[in-house]
Amino acid sequence: MDGTAPGEAAAAAPGTEAAGGGARRRRSGLRRLAVLVLVLLLLCFPPWWTLFAGGAGWPFPVFLAGTVVLAGWMVSFPFLMIAGHGPRRSDRAARIADTSLGVIWVLFTWSVLGGVADLALAGFDVGGTGRARTVAVVVAAVSAGLLGWGHHEAMRVPRVRRLDVHVPRLGGGLDGTRVVVLADTHYGPIDRAHWSARVAEAVNALDADVVVHAGDIADGTPAQRREQSAPLGTIRSRLAKVYVTGNHEYGGEAQGWLDRMAELGWEPLHNRHVVVERGGDALVLAGVDDVTAEHSGLAGHRANLAGALAGADPADPVLLVAHQPKYVPQAAAAGIDLQVSGHTHGGQIWPFNFLVRIDQPVVRGLSRHGERTQLYTSRGTGFWGPPFRVFAPSEITLLTLRSGAGPAAG
Template identity: 75%
Template sequence: MGATPPGAADGSGPENPEAADGRKRKLRRPLAALVTVLLLLFVLPWWTLFASGADWPFPVVLVGTVVFAVTLLVFPLLAVRGHGRRRDDRASRIADTTLGVVWVLFVWSVLGNLVRLVLLAAGVADPDRSRIVVAAIVVISAVLLAWGHFEAMRTPRVARLDVTVPRLGRGLDGTRVVLLADTHYGPIDRADWSARVAEAVNGLDADVLCHAGDIADGTPDMRREQAAPLGTMRSRLAKIYVTGNHEYFGEAQGWLDLMGELGWEPLHNRHVVVERGGDRLVLAGVDDVTAASSGLAGHRTDLDGALAGADPELPVLLMAHQPKYVDRAADAGIDLMLSGHTHGGQMWPFNFLVRLDQPVVHGLSRHGARTQLYTSRGTGFWGPPFRIFAPSEITLITLRSA
């Protein structure tokens, strides 16, 4: 056998050229996909608005082209600066808003070009045909963006529903569970919004208060002021919290610690039991499904650990951030699982893309013989400060015994 090349065993020596080429090829694929998506998002609206036959004066076409080209070039730089290591909130605000605007223009450009075909079949000629389409796209996009921003920034409406849990004891009939999810405190300072949410929650007279993860985008130190009103929220029996995937972008353990300081019970793969009227209910929680890949010691999704020591005859309310975990919950015979993560799609028609990854986008659903799942549209928003046909919510679930 030949001698081992220096550094080959510990990775400190010269890199294998084949391995390096393999890594480069793996990086090229997602990069090529990202570039393709960006070009599609920007080029289709530009072509529809300025180059599809509306016959605008040359200065209009020139200005529109320059605006789209500069935005396309600057957007990735702002996104990296805002959401990368620097965490520049100003860059994030600009990039996120830009993404929302471009998404709406892209969606309505697609629909507008379908209308163009209808007008063509009806005998409407250019430039009138294209100008009608452009006018409709601009007006509809402007209205939706203004309305969507209002919906994102307003105090969420309360979504109310009764859920019958057959194994629930009569002493717990009428238990009021208030669910928050995806507050996503972030680059836009929403401390006042957070205070309004706390006031709304306290008006619901909760027995159990839940936060299903994705508290914030950023570290606890960056978002402490926005998160502070969580400490003023009240409940009779318990305030419980589990991590979402975004906690693992910004110090998940720090968020668990801060929520503990604010008076919440972090259910880090564990459970608590509450009692009323002589009957008991298990409240369990698991880390997000991305926890294991975060590299944080002790962070993983562990339902067996969460239920360890719990009486198997008692009903179980489980919090797991992502609805996709419901299959595992159903296998374990969980009675009710609460999730968030989807935002209800946040900006239509993104909900159809979310559905490719998650079994449910919003609402109450049944899985297996026993398990029910409620998926919240979320209390805040992520990224683009818009909610279009996917309103935010604070959820009031009243538990009913059979």
């Protein structure tokens, strides 16, 4: 025996447990910090090497300035992200953090490609002593051009993408139903109230029967983004305007956004459905909460397809709105006719689309899943975070529903 009385051991145990918990939290925090530093180093090393250090032979002041700028970004970026997207929600800090992250991502991508090109040219003994400098200049020029063009694409009113979707169970009275899809407007730190008004005008010009917002309205609370979201209240439709939550609503008062959309005249499909009719035929418009909702801690928030379809006539075709494409296995199992989703942004900044594909079954467009279910994945109407879209243009989608089988979805 060690001489410690049972009472002393019992009294010491809570303190020992607390100390152990504190040590685990410190280790966890250190691991997260190490991962963050590693990611930032991986993002910054290729631009630093390709543009400044890899044999380009720039004068020392140029090398020093490039090194200081990249090192300064690495140090400041975590603090800007916390200030911009943490409890303080400083829009100015968020704008700087998000924009700089987009710049670094593009520089990283094209610096890696430039480095590969440099190695290939060296293997063929092409370019001589000035090759590295030429590669650095080309990488910088391509990156700057893509960032300028990508910013224009992100800030412009999206082009309209038109597509006929054949729904075999759709009755003839609803043949030609025009469904306009918005998704991922992401009203945020950059004030886009004017852009939002122009999007609403573009939607109204399409003379929609049904308008769908497939989630991720904003980054922030309804109060913060009230002016930017206000134009959604001017959107018109003949039969219905429906909305479901996206994952970003669960970082900014999801129930508040459901209430805000109802205030603006939209029908929030919070695990429920509405039925629209024309010419004696009916279409069920159902919606489910985002798949992340069950982890939000909000009572009654989770993706509940059975609840959304409760009371619907099983003979009627169903258009399901679910924010993330990866909900489609549940939709297919339930015999849904058409699922409409967003979330992916089409990748937003190439080649991020390849990473999105790891998490989602589809990145964009119309696809078929099982015998009955089709999925349309929008590239999104706005943008998230970095105000750039590179090889992933935004869209307002006009789906014209056709009765009958038609051509198979790809």
